[in-house]
Amino acid sequence: MLYGKTVLCVVLSLLTTGVFSSITEPNFADGRTVIVHLFEWKWTDIAEECERFLGPHKFAGVQVSPPSEHLVFADNPYSEYDYPWWERYQPIGYQLISRSGTPEEFADMVTRCLAVDVRIYVDAVINHMAGGGYVFPKVPFDEGDFNVKLGLCPTEDGGIHDVNDTVQMRYCNLLALADIHYGELNNYYGRDKVVEYLNKMIDMGVAGFRIDAAKHMYPAELDDVANRLHDCTFGGRPYIYQEVIDRFSNEAIKPSEYFETGDVTEFKFCDQMALLGRASVPADRFQNFGFDPSWGMMPSESAIIFVENHDNQRNHGGGGDILSFQEPREYKIGIAFGLAWNYGTARIFSGYVFEHSDQGPPSDTSGNTNNVVINAEGMCDGGWICEHRWREIRNMVCFRNVAGDEPVENWWDNGDNFIAFSRGDKAFFALNNERIRQSETLQTGLPPGTYCNLITGEPTATGCSGSSVVVNEDGYAYVDLLPSTDERDAMVALTIAATSGRSDYTGCVVEAAAVQLKFNLLLIAITVLVQLIY
Known part of the structure; x- marks a missing residue:
């Protein structure tokens, strides 16, 4: 019964294609659900990663660093680290020339990733140009194309001094960066140049955009831009998700103002996952996480969720005491729960080691970004x-893919830091965040069978590369978890696609050819059996 139901679900998934209709549809292919931000990677490395890892492991997309021309801080005046990461956020033109590569390399990356069903989402810096002046011949822009020089900013120095003044926030310079005018005072020239830049990438196959500093733009201006974008080359509207920081619900500018334009980054998710991962609050409180109004979070259908991003990892925009690779045990707990849960559209982060918040990616002395190195263990x-x-x-990306839109069911907790829940009859997750061993017989919602715990490994032809869990005829399983350490994870993640002994399990799901072959064999066996009976 388990195998037949799994085959049916997988076959239907493989035969179904998405229908895209709006800027809030993420354009994911084949039931894929998770974007990864490959922060500061070169286009050539991203293309290879799509083909060798992201495509086979069913990632939905890649958020790439800003591809536009940018200032180069070969002599960083703010710290000892030259070529800082944030030079990418100071554009000087809209040609696709950056330290990640050339226009040709960018186009090749998009094409190769799209060929393996991995979409590309561009981090678009369109609120401002670089600091230090108002003339940008590479666009071209001059003083008449900026809000401060047009007299729309009410402060004397053109900077933002009151975050509760929405006019300052949207018409003055953020951190001395030249704020672009989108209106009629320059005959909408600023808007049109930005639209031209974005459409150039859509026509190459880009699937959508993260709008940097969207909070500092009027929603109507962003909506105007979005409405002028071309359709994606593979069909449907480009996906828009916007950076609007609102960690404490006391901001003058609200995320809800931007829901009509696209999805919005939910920074409160980062804070809550830090509390969960560190066991600063008991896990049993997360039973209605994100959905109950008491959490103060935006609607799930509008939320981009993440445990960290390139800014708050460094205690910059939206920064705080959040989880990152520097706390691997707690970080993996936050990521795993977030991907197992059914709130929001998920994005994970993939970065590099840094000692100072300014530090750019691994590079040579001239600021040329180094290749990403993959070692013999498949790590970096x-x-x-x-x-x-x-x-x-x-493997939790796999979990989220298989769980799909299934609701959270069969919630169980011990009144503290041992919790479990199912995602309908597709997946089951358990977490022991106690300091002692915990065990319990729990309802998984799954059909009977032996399942591989994806936290510890994957299915093999002979069993599982990690631990396994047996689900009985009534859907119950005995879960026994030692407390987590940096090397041991006190979690269980099961899906109907990851059963023990499944030799056709590749990259989260059963391969289509193998499914068809086994389905055909099953039909033949049934036919023979019927003939023997009659």
């Missing part, structure tokens, strides 16, 4: 962390 070296390749994280 050379200063790159590649969190998305960690077994627990890549």
Whole structure:
């Protein structure tokens, strides 16, 4: 019964294609559900990663660093670290020339990733240009194309001094960066140049955009831009998700103002996952996480969720005491729960080691970004962390894919830090965040069978590469978990696609050819059996 139901679900999934209709549809292919931000990777490395890892492991997409021309801080005046990461957020033109590569390399990356069903989402810096002046001949822009020079900013120095003044927030310069005018005072020239830049990438196959500093733009202006974008080359509207920081619900500018334009980054998710991962609050409180109004979070259908991003990892925009690779035990707990849960659209982060918040990616002395090094164990070296390749994280991407839109059911907790729940009859997750061993017989919602715990490994032809869990005829399983350490994860993640002894399990799901072959064999066996009976 388990195998037949699994085959049917997988076959239907493989035969079904998405229908995209709006800027809030993420354009994911084949039931894929998770974006990974490959922070500061070169286009050539991303293309290879799509083909060798992200495509086979069923990642939905890659958020790439800003591809536009940018200032180069060869002599960083703010710290000892030259070529800082944030130079990418100071554009000087809209040609696709950056330290990640050339226009040709960018186009090749998009094409190769799209060929393996991995979409590309561009981090679009369109609120401002670089600091230090108002003339940008490479666009071209001059003083008449900026809000401060047009007299729309009410402060004397053109900076933002009152975050509760929405006019300052949207018409003055953020951190001295030249704020672009989108209106009629320059005959909408600023808007049109930005639309031209974005459409150029859509026509190459880009699937959507993260709008940097969206909070500092009027929603109507962003909506105007979105409405002028071309359709995606593979069909449907480009996906828009916007950076609007609102950690404490006391901001003058609310995320809800931007829901009509696209999805919005939910920074409160980061804070809550830090509390969960560190057991600062008991896990049993997360039974209605995100959905109950008491959490103060945006609607699930509008939320982009993440445990960290490139800013708050460094205690910059939206920064705080959040989880990152520097706390691997707690980090994996936060990531695993977030991907197992059914709230929001998920994005994970993949970065590099840094000692100072300014520090750019692994590079040579001239600021040329180094290649990403993949070692013999399939992990990364050379200063790159590649969190998305960690077994627990890549396999929880699989979990979320299989769980799909199934609701949270069969919630159980011990009144403290041992919790479990199912995602309908597709998946089951348990977490022991206690300091002592915990065990319990729990309802998984799953059909009977032996399942591989994806936290510890994957199915093999003879069983599981990690631990396994047996589900009985009534859907119950005995869960026994020692407390977590940096090397041991006190979690269980089961899906109907990851059963013990499944030799056709590749990259989260059963391969289509193998499914068809076994389905055909099953039909033949049934036919023969019927003939024998009659």
